[in-house]
Amino acid sequence: MITEYNKKTLIKYFLNHRGFISGFELSAYLGVSTKTISRTIKKINEKSMDSPIIESKRGKGYRLNYQNYMSKEGIIENNNSNELTSVERRNEIVKQLLISSPQKQNINSVFGRFYISESLVSVDLRILRRMLLRYHLKLKRSNGYIWIEGEEVNIRKTITDLLVTDDVTSVNYFLQTNQQIQKQDASFVTRQINLIENSMKTEIPYPYNVNLFSHIYILIERYHNAGSLISDDYKLKPSEGKGVERDPHFLSICKKIIDNLNIYLNFKLPCVETYYLYQYLSSSRVLDEQVDIKEISDKLKHVTLFLMKEVSRNPKYQNLKGKSLFINLANHIKPMLKRLENNIKVKNSLLEQIILEYPELFRTVKRATLNVSNEFHLKKINDEEVGFLTVYFAQSLENLRPPINILIVCTTGFGTAQLLKAKIKKRFSELNIVNLVASHDLNDVLDSNPEVNLVVSTINIENVSPVPILVVSAMFTMEDQRLLEKKVDSIRKEMMI
């Protein structure tokens, strides 16, 4: 969610850091998703359309345009956007209707608290109707009442999409006080996830923990609000039970959780709930579960190798291969195949940032997944999954990039050099600092370290070697950082040739 706090904190962070900052770094600092970062930046820039306050560059991230910021400072400080937007209002309404579906709600009590005109109510209903159709649900209106009709599976899918926004990167998000969810239920669900993790003796990582949380939480809310109204056809279909016996341990864990839910809800849940929970659990990737290369199924092996082959058809990525990439991908693809089979989606809060950082790689992987789906008759692999797959390829790509080695020099090799080292390490994490040296030892150190690409010095020294020297001040000012960034770019370009 875009808050005034986020905006101010973001600006403050930019004011204390120079150059480009990746969305990942900003997202980690603010504790929100990269999508929220990009939305917040968009909001900040809205106040200065012709001269953006925060600039963005593909592959690099964001940076503050100090001049534009100074000229618009007052406007940003006085801005107040705490009002509920129309999108937020409609989300509130549809959540209320979904949770209680198929119960009818008085239209005045649903819209009354928003104090909006009749015509706006009609607009909202039209938009909601269109949105719900995408989930195969119907918004009904009759005699001053509104309600939603549709299959239970579709109702829950819609609630999941509304509940698990891109901001959610951990289960803890739901436990924050500003989240509009039932705290007692949320803490019960958290206990169940802990129980699952203890029984499996492992940890369920993001995004699977969030998926599992939302599934159980929504199940509780549905039975709390409309338990007795949930249709009788919400039963296990003959085709659905298949495969459950594949993992008796998973099944016994699911049964235990459903037993706990029966007690918690004081209601006997239908058997289909055990099956759906099993689907979620078996479609999750757990931390310690690594694919054993010898016991890997033929299908998983072929899908993974085919994907790698398809991606490497792009000449830029022809060197992306190897066992570790194969294992990383297979570890992701194994539960992904189950998710495709079971129609389970995972949220990828980093998607926007991944596309921003690796636009071409993302496009290449996306194209490759289309071919994978055709070749193996799989359902379409969505962008969220493509994003995860791209990260594994990107990781492999980064490993191929040689590091830039630097030496830091001052008169003693201590003093300002040590301070500079700490600052460079913090702001240029991609640089490998080989050593700190005293100026009179520089030539000897360069002779014994031929891998050094650049010397960064706090003092003026005579350049007697072919290795370039960049002189910066001990303050390591913004200008110094810009010069270093430029130098590193040019060295990297030379290395690529």
Added chain:
Amino acid sequence: MKKIILWEPTFINTKKKELINDVVDYLLKKNLIYSCDEVAKAINYRESLNSTIIAHNLAAPHAKSGAIRQTILLFIKLKEGEFVTDWTENDKSIDRFIFTLIPEKCSLNDLQALKNFYIHLSKNNVMQLFCRGKKDEIRKLLWDEGD
């Protein structure tokens, strides 16, 4: 390693060279260096190579010399309203200094302690405290946190 704070000392001169002379005189009196001339020469030599200013009002002069008896970390804050106006051509309001003086043979322990100190100093909040902090805060930074 010897850590010293000189809080608003009664140095008569606030010109760069004279301040360095006052500092080495003080260190000689405390028996921490062998020769004023040698140490002042080493500090001035480093100053001649490039500025040692690390924040708007803070400089970190440093030197390594055989005339230094032991590793010294010396913090100075001038009296209120007093500044060294010729530290560099552009920086005319330096009133705080961190002198780091290292003997020719410095123990590994001291080198490690200095390294930790400078890593600590690279944090924005720590740097701000050195620029604006009160005596107790500087003492805490030098003795407790930097180690």
